[in-house]
Structures are given as C-alpha cells and as structure tokens.
Amino acid sequence: MFNIELNQTHQTMKALKVVGGVVVLLVVVVAVLAFTMPTHVSVTRSTKIDAPADYVMKHVKNFAQINAWSPWMDKDPEMTSSIEGEDGQVGTVYSWSGNEDVGKGEQTLTEISDGKVVSHLHFITPFEGEANATTTFSEVDGMTEVSWAYDSEMPIPMNVMGLFMDMEEMLGPDFQKGMDNLKALVESNKSSKNEFDGFTIETIDMPERTYIGARDTVPMAEMGAFFATNFGQIMGSMTKAGLEMAGMPSGLYFIWDEEGQSTEMMAAIPAAAGSELEGFESFKIGGKALKVDYYGPYEGAAGPHMAMEKYMKWHGSIMNGPAIEEYANDPTTVSDPSETHTIIYYPIDEGLRD
Structure with missing residues (x-):
C-alpha cells in the first residue's frame, strides 16, 4: 500500500515537473518573441485622384466630410457621430459610436500642414487602444497622390499578439476601400464644383x-x-x-x-x-x-x-x-x-x- 502511494506521488511530481517545464518553456518563448518581434504596427494604402491637392485635403481634414468616404460607414449605417471644435482646425474632435464592427472612439486633429493631415485615434470599445492616422498629399503630373497610414505601438509583451493578428489583413482592405471612396467622392464633387470666391x-x-x-x-x-x-x-x-x-x-x-x-x-x-x-x-x-x-x-x-x-x-x-x-x-x-x-x-x- 505504501509503495503504491509513493509511486503515485512520484508520478504526480513528475507530471508537475513536465507542466512546469512547459510553462517555463512557454514563458521563455514568449519572452524571446516579445524582444524580437516589432512593437510598431503600420498599414498604408494609396490612390491617385484627379483633383488639386488642397481640394483633396479639404475632404480629409474636415470631419463633416469623413462619413461620406469612411469605409466603416458601410459596416454600420446607423453609426452616430459628433464634432467638437472648429471643423478643419487642429484640436477638433470627431467622436463615433456604433455596433461591434466599428466600436466607439474619438479622433482628434493634431497636425495640418502642407501636404499632410495627422489625427490621433483613441479606441474605447470593443478594446482600448491608441493610434495615429496620417494622410499625405502630393501633386504629380496633374494628379494628387494620396497615402493613408495607420500607426500604433504594441508594447512588450502585447506585441506577441501580432502572431495571431495580421493587421495588414485586418485593416488593409478597409483602408483601400477608404481610398477608393475618397477618390470617387472628390472627383464627383470636383466635376460639379461651380462656386469660386463666393x-x-x-x-x-x-x-x-x-x-x-x-x-x-x-x-x-x-x-x-x-x-x-x-x-x-x-x-x-x-x-x-x-x-x-x-x-x-x-x-x-x-x-x-x-x-x-x-x-x-x-x-x-x-x-x-x-x-x-x-x-x-x-x-x-x-x-x-x-x-x-x-x-x-x-x-x-x-x-x-x-x-x-x-x-x-x-x-x-x-x-x-x-x-x-x-x-x-x-x-x-x-x-x-x-x-x-x-x-x-x-x-x-x-x-x-x-
């Protein structure tokens, strides 16, 4: 009887050592991955628009226009939004709230300069997070090249989640749709523009x-x-x-x-x-x-x-x-x-x- 109990204890200890070894190994693997995987996430999509750069920029820096080309409006047509501050000026805040596909958050204009509009994103639901969205504009051969970039930081050890979350795959199609929507909107508005200098x-x-x-x-x-x-x-x-x-x-x-x-x-x-x-x-x-x-x-x-x-x-x-x-x-x-x-x-x- 004593030998049986001793044998069972020995087997239990052996199993615990194996589990402990696996846990240690996983911790080591996670630590190694955390210190070798990038902590910066970036997704960029571009398009060419047949309109002057300053005219294209107005459709990006003015939040009143954003719902007309945002790729996320299609995911929740009932999404609500509001604007605080003087639209088109640094410090203006755009807030949105929608279903689980679009969540809830805020977007604040942080920089407007020649050829660039930068805003800070604060995601509230379905997860808390921060990111920057940068849109650049450059005129080439009578067209405007527009690039829309998403940049965020994933601190150690959260960056390991990059193994299971492909941001290019998750955000890339949405950003491309946004660029396509912006091109269609701007070129349509350009062709019908008939007000100049009042x-x-x-x-x-x-x-x-x-x-x-x-x-x-x-x-x-x-x-x-x-x-x-x-x-x-x-x-x-x-x-x-x-x-x-x-x-x-x-x-x-x-x-x-x-x-x-x-x-x-x-x-x-x-x-x-x-x-x-x-x-x-x-x-x-x-x-x-x-x-x-x-x-x-x-x-x-x-x-x-x-x-x-x-x-x-x-x-x-x-x-x-x-x-x-x-x-x-x-x-x-x-x-x-x-x-x-x-x-x-x-x-x-x-x-x-x-």
Missing part, C-alpha cells in the same frame, strides 16, 4: 443673338465716356431702323491689356440674330456659355471675372469669344450701388468642358 457660376445655352455696336481699342480710363457716347447713338439708330433690343446694353471685351491699360471692346446692344445696322458693326454669338450675376459697383467687377477664370482653369474650359458684360439695370436708377446688376457671360468651347 460667386456661383452657371453653364447655360445662350440663345443666338447679334450685337449691334461700335468697336474700338479704348484706354481703360476712357471706357465710361466710350459707353456714354455710343449707347445713345446705337439706341437712336436702332429705333429709326425698327430694330428691337433683344437685351440690355452690353460691353464686349475682345482683348484686355492690363499692362498697356487698354482694351479692344465693343459698346453694343443685342438684337435678333442676323440683324444689321448701317454705320455700326455686327457681332453674332450664341451657344454654350458661363454666366455669373454680379451685384455691386462696376469698380468691383474684377471679382466675378477672376472667379470665371478660376472656374475655367478648374474644369479645363476654353473661351471661344469675347467676355460679355450685360448691364441689367441703370446705376443712376438704384438707391444703393450694391443693387447695380451686371450679368457676365463667357462663351466657351463646349467640347473642352469636362
């Missing part, structure tokens, strides 16, 4: 018309006198000839020489297409055009013209005629100069607009 620009089909008027190269300082002299003569001659006005008095600008302070222009009144009037020039125009309404004194009319130029550069539009200013009301009949209404048209080549 002016809304329309694309219209201008009815064909003929402008009747006087054309000459005029010093900019004498433009007012040129209009005053010719508008009255044109109106009087049109009335005598039985020609009806098809619009308000206008200025057509064929050449604008800022350096020489002169312009080749036409003081004109629109009439029916094909109209002619002895002693005056005729200029027929119609078709696709850009249009902007400007309210204010003539001295400020450079603003909408600059907005038109920005629009054309943005969309790749090309002018195929003179810039036209239609003076929709008489500044002497309004009580406030801000009520003076000028309609500006830029005829464009329809085939070159995107």
Whole structure:
C-alpha cells in the first residue's frame, strides 16, 4: 500500500515537473518573441485622384466630410457621430459610436500642414487602444497622390499578439476601400464644383443673338465716356431702323491689356440674330456659355471675372469669344450701388468642358 502511494506521488511530481517545464518553456518563448518581434504596427494604402491637392485635403481634414468616404460607414449605417471644435482646425474632435464592427472612439486633429493631415485615434470599445492616422498629399503630373497610414505601438509583451493578428489583413482592405471612396467622392464633387470666391457660376445655352455696336481699342480710363457716347447713338439708330433690343446694353471685351491699360471692346446692344445696322458693326454669338450675376459697383467687377477664370482653369474650359458684360439695370436708377446688376457671360468651347 505504501509503495503504491509513493509511486503515485512520484508520478504526480513528475507530471508537475513536465507542466512546469512547459510553462517555463512557454514563458521563455514568449519572452524571446516579445524582444524580437516589432512593437510598431503600420498599414498604408494609396490612390491617385484627379483633383488639386488642397481640394483633396479639404475632404480629409474636415470631419463633416469623413462619413461620406469612411469605409466603416458601410459596416454600420446607423453609426452616430459628433464634432467638437472648429471643423478643419487642429484640436477638433470627431467622436463615433456604433455596433461591434466599428466600436466607439474619438479622433482628434493634431497636425495640418502642407501636404499632410495627422489625427490621433483613441479606441474605447470593443478594446482600448491608441493610434495615429496620417494622410499625405502630393501633386504629380496633374494628379494628387494620396497615402493613408495607420500607426500604433504594441508594447512588450502585447506585441506577441501580432502572431495571431495580421493587421495588414485586418485593416488593409478597409483602408483601400477608404481610398477608393475618397477618390470617387472628390472627383464627383470636383466635376460639379461651380462656386469660386463666393460667386456661383452657371453653364447655360445662350440663345443666338447679334450685337449691334461700335468697336474700338479704348484706354481703360476712357471706357465710361466710350459707353456714354455710343449707347445713345446705337439706341437712336436702332429705333429709326425698327430694330428691337433683344437685351440690355452690353460691353464686349475682345482683348484686355492690363499692362498697356487698354482694351479692344465693343459698346453694343443685342438684337435678333442676323440683324444689321448701317454705320455700326455686327457681332453674332450664341451657344454654350458661363454666366455669373454680379451685384455691386462696376469698380468691383474684377471679382466675378477672376472667379470665371478660376472656374475655367478648374474644369479645363476654353473661351471661344469675347467676355460679355450685360448691364441689367441703370446705376443712376438704384438707391444703393450694391443693387447695380451686371450679368457676365463667357462663351466657351463646349467640347473642352469636362
């Protein structure tokens, strides 16, 4: 009986030694792995977007845009979010809360510089964690290369979990989807962008018309006198000839020489297409055009013209005629100069607009 109990004790001790040895071995293996495996985790995905870098950056640094391209919105369309602070500025906080696929957390803008937006991520559920998200932008051959990177630290011994968690496999597809979503969103918004410097620009089909008027190269300082002299003569001659006005008095600008302070222009009144009037020039125009309404004194009319130029550069539009200013009301009949209404048209080549 004593020998049996002794034998059982011996076997138990032997088993404990084996288990203890295995535990020690596992601890040693974990320790070795912990000190040899990386503690830094990084995942990066990139894309090329047909838009200027600063325009692309607005869609990333402004949290109001993030839900429109975030890959995690598809995982929980009911996810709630909020923004604290001035959107698009360092210190702004974006908070989200959703199902188990998206969890709960906060994202804080920590850096905005030329070509870079950095934010700090604080994950609350389903696990506590910290990370940085860095988006970089660089223009190459008319396109913007965008890279979206995720960086986090896994301290020893937690870094051993990297054996069982492939972050590339876990996050890579989501980050690529985010880049694809961002590209689609930005390029769609770019093609429909029509507001520049506070002016809304329309694309219209201008009815064909003929402008009747006087054309000459005029010093900019004498433009007012040129209009005053010719508008009255044109109106009087049109009335005598039985020609009806098809619009308000206008200025057509064929050449604008800022350096020489002169312009080749036409003081004109629109009439029916094909109209002619002895002693005056005729200029027929119609078709696709850009249009902007400007309210204010003539001295400020450079603003909408600059907005038109920005629009054309943005969309790749090309002018195929003179810039036209239609003076929709008489500044002497309004009580406030801000009520003076000028309609500006830029005829464009329809085939070159995107």
